[in-house]
Amino acid sequence: MILPAASWRTRPGLDALAAALGASEGAARYVGGAVRDTLLELPVADIDIATRHTPAEVIARLKAAGIKAIPTGIAHGTITAVSAGTVVEVTTLRRDVMTDGRHAQVAFTDDWEADAARRDFTMNALYADPITGELFDWFGGLQDLHGRRVRFIGDPYRRIAEDHLRILRFFRFHARFGDAPDAAGLDACTDRANDLMALSRERIAAELLKLLVAKGAVPVVSLMVERGIFRPVLPEIADVPALAALAEAEASAGLPPDAIRRLAALIPADSAEAVGARLRLSNADRKRLIAAHDGVGTEGARALAYRVGPVIALDRLLLAGAPVDELLHWSPPRLPIGGGDLVARGIARGPEVARALREIETRWIAEGFPNAMRTAEIADLVTGQLLDATSNS
Structure with a gap:
């Protein structure tokens, strides 16, 4: 069987890289996801090449061909090659010497089948000749791929x-x-x-x-x-019905699936902080996980997005089963007035300015984020009330 033609196979510099690695002598083959996904007619992101050459020889060959070589994982035989802008992971054929469930100690080999045997699933152990497209399959990966079966x-x-x-x-x-x-x-x-x-x-x-x-x-x-x-x-992961409801809501809204939002659906709200810390999520992702179940309030979707940000607002609305149409093509505006404008209207610098801005903002949000002219009218009204209250006190 031959690897079908695919756009990634014509990326700039790929043929030169294959030639430098001795593909014409059978010393280099495409492997893994690029081969698998091409056979499934899926888009290919990353390209991996396996080679019989040692890492040192790979580096020497690439340099001789004017191709950039970066020793990103040289202890495990991996060199990142950059050829005319195309990035490819090049890895020497390996066999496992010792494993402990977390790390592997490897030895380099020139045996293609030994390299394939150390991989995880049959569909990931498919190799293809860069020149002829001939496929190599020692463990029934093609049959499993076409049968949609993930098999060790x-x-x-x-x-x-x-x-x-x-x-x-x-x-x-x-x-x-x-x-x-x-x-x-x-x-x-x-x-x-x-x-x-x-x-x-x-x-x-x-x-x-x-x-x-x-x-x-x-x-x-x-x-x-x-x-x-x-x-x-x-x-803590247990609430599959909530995940199912969220997935349906995302699809109905035309939104791509979101991992943090889906994780939030699966766990109780009071476990979010502990789960985020245990998984060592980024601070931003932890914040989302914790805030996801805080409710949607009564001001409306856009008001919520303005106050907590569009991402967290979407999380809350979708998890609550609330509509999100208002947010799909909308970005929160900025309040078109500042403290200096209020001082110019006679408000004394200090706490009164902040108080006035909060009141203006609340009314601005309630009116649906009106334009600058209407906001100025709101500001005049609020500052007038504050100045009257001050003069009467």
């Missing part, structure tokens, strides 16, 4: 023992590509779910957030909850 290479328990993150990757890939889950893989992930406790929370978070935006996230998360996959590290 060899013994699932062994693959999980090598890298515990593969438990979450199994479900993420199933949510993205799968139909019915592979029974052997599902049972292994269920039996070894406690292995997730050995992983860094950053790795868990990265994988989880990718899973939550996959097209099959809702049924797959439901399956994971049923099988107790989250229990060892994220027992």
